[in-house]
Amino acid sequence: MAQKNLFPKKLPFRDDRAPIFVIDGSSFVYRAYYAIRGHLSNRKGLPTKAVFGFTQMLLKLLREMNPEYVVVCFDAKGLTFRHDMFKDYKANRPPMPDDLSVQIPYIKEITRAFGVPILEIEGYEADDLIAAIASRMDRPIVIVGGDKDLFPLISERVVIWDPMKDELIDKKKIKERYGVEPQKLIDVRALAGDSIDNVPGVPGIGEKTALRLIKEYGSLEEVLNHAEEIKQKRLRENLIKHAGDALISKKLVELNDKAPIPLEIDFYRKRPVNTLKLRELFLELDFKKLLKELPATKTISYEQYKLVLDFEKVKEIVEKARKAKVLALDLESDTKDPMRGKIVGVSLCFEPPKAYYFPFRHEGLEAQKQLPWEAFSNLASLIEDSSVKKVGHNIKYDLILLARYGVTLKGLEGDTMLASYLFDPTRRTHGLDELSEELLGHTMISYKEVTKELAKEESFARVPLEKAKVYACEDAHVTYLLYEYFWPRLKEETLWKVFTEIDRPLIEVLAYMEMAGIKIDTAYLKEFSREIAEKLKKLEEKIYAVAGERFNINSSKQLGYILFEKLKLPKVKKTPKKTAFSTDNEVLEELSLHHELPRLVLEYRTLAKLKSTYVDALPKMVNPETGRLHTSFNQTVTATGRLSSSDPNLQNIPVRGEEGLKIRQAFVPEKGFLFLSADYSQIDLRVLAHYSEDETLIKAFWQGEDIHRRTAAEIFGISPDEVTPEMRRMAKTINFGIVYGMSPYGLAKELKIGRREAKAFIERYFERYPGVKRYMEQIVAEAREKGYVETLFGRKRPLPDINSPNRTAREFAERTAINTPIQGTAADIIKLAMIKIHQVFREKGVGTRMLLQVHDELLFEVPEKEIEEIKKIVRQIMEGVVELKVPLKVNLAIGRNWAEAKA
């Protein structure tokens, strides 16, 4: 919203006083509403198309014209003097649609927030107000609008600017276009009439004839006076017969300039933009792009940030903090990995804008100025005091770091990162800095900025205390402000339940799992790596021999050259970005029918991937202190509510094929322990059965049938015992496709059949499972109406494209609408089970630890003696965690490694 004083449009006025820009508000509201295709709504389902279009127009005007005087005119409610005169005036106009009228208050608020005065007077239409301003304000006037009805107002002193067409219409233009003075357009319209506004006019006369007549006689009255002279019979008769109508019409279309408008120029003065208010409105309306363009206006003062260097002061602050409503807390460490770093300092904020930084382990010249480590216990006692509510941003990190110092955080009120995620799980990131920028309008100091004078390998511990203070205090401060932002919003929605009953309690469970880690057999992996290296070497030589030259097989570019240029193999398809020809699995599979090279490359790739991603990478990530692998479970990444795992990702460890199993064998329990794997059987399909209430599906699950076999029997129209393995495989793919929201196209590709055939399969499926079809139609309709979908527990996912005019985008949103409630509900179910299991484990004080979650599977490390007890607990909790219309079923397996525990 740069307020540069540029007048890019040359305004054709002799008068060089600043013009008044008079905006035809009502016409823009309608234009935005009807002109923008598709549908736009915010996360709550409020339609926003007109607000958006209007806002863009206003922005364009303010940017390009930078007006000193400006006003938006709106139609007032109720009848105008025109109705008194002619009761059918505008009788053909339908009333304002509901989904437009709800937007009007927002449009007005935004206008005010931009500092633009609003004019609205009972009994008058916007056009009349504009006419009054144009004729009675002695100033240059720019009417902002595009409506032809306003053309008669144009004069030496009045022009019209249409920001949408970017067209400036002045007197000269009108004369060129119509050949008459602007005011005469009234007479033209009176003769021609207007069916939209129900202005009668004279039958048989259109704009062309009207113009000709007015040009000839000068005015409507003169035309009527000379009606007798007109040669054409029909025209003459009509003019004489309908002279009265024509005169009434003139009264109707004549713009009334008598409206009691404010005459003081000060009323029209542009006021400053209220960025805070705009931000609030844009946030509510979900105008993300506009939000980003708002300047960061909020300046947070760092003046009240205190560096605490004195033990006595620590005690004082801790005592004060105990009485705080909520304490925002942030730990500074020297690594990103909470399983490795040490605590360098602690920041607190409980009375914003005050905040405190407690440095403990900084390095360098100032080290001796810091707090003695004993002071940390004072903070620890505060952190362990469950009566003091804490919030943090990504608090799991702090939880783990603290736990390594033997400190257990109690009284967790929540996590602002999680709050942001629940509020909109499709956001790209939930980083403190981005949220601060976008939601608070405050630009934070970046980590990069703070550490820029440091050498590459140096950590936060090397940051000078003053600088560290500002950075750390700002983190705690902004966290507090985000807490104030999100909490009321979460409480307002169904999200509060998901937050307090699922995601918040899960934080601690995940922290435990990450801290537990998992053991891998590094010696075994080393040996395996050597074996693969050998195989790769042989394959490599063979590939070079077949290709006739040496090249980098890992480079898809070089491989593409060999396959398509040198060997002239058919180019099957392009890469998704269309920048090159694809060399992916599917393509190589097909090409292997023509040549032996693709097969070899396929084999090489599988092995190379296995080696680099798993066999070689995993041992490097073993924590030297614990001797185990500690993944990080991210709770705020996926759009559906699933978890994700990284550093390393333990949710995509291979399972298929011989080599895959060999890698799973490297994951082993501690001595004296066994692995117990518990996975939900067909949880997605069971959730689908619950949602759809499909009788066949529900019955199949209650009878414990093999669901893919049942599906095969249904779609092939045979009995279950007649189903061949091939049929079952196809049915399985279809079930899979339904749950993952696969398109008919995707299904065709997966089954390697024609698209029509795939479509026929899907149709057959819907015939046999009509409830599923009903569910899909219903959920898509609901999504269209609300603009979002939700899980059984109220977790939401916005679907902005659900009404998009772009078919691809819309269909994608539709598949998402079908899939998210299913996958998200399944994710909620397993999260709930994890929370309960963790709780029972702690109550019973068992030695068993939950190690991993892989979407529908949990992996435990169980002392041999506890096996039977734990099996019982796990099954009972997982199967009983919610009651659906179908039973939940869990498969348990025990093993001395992860491969065994899968069978």
Place this chain on the structure above:
DNA sequence: TAAGTGGA
């Protein structure tokens, strides 16, 4: 379909 990782 979605997410993470490795290699160029």
Place this chain on the structure above:
DNA sequence: TCCACTTA
């Protein structure tokens, strides 16, 4: 940044 590949 793009591509390919692993899991669910």
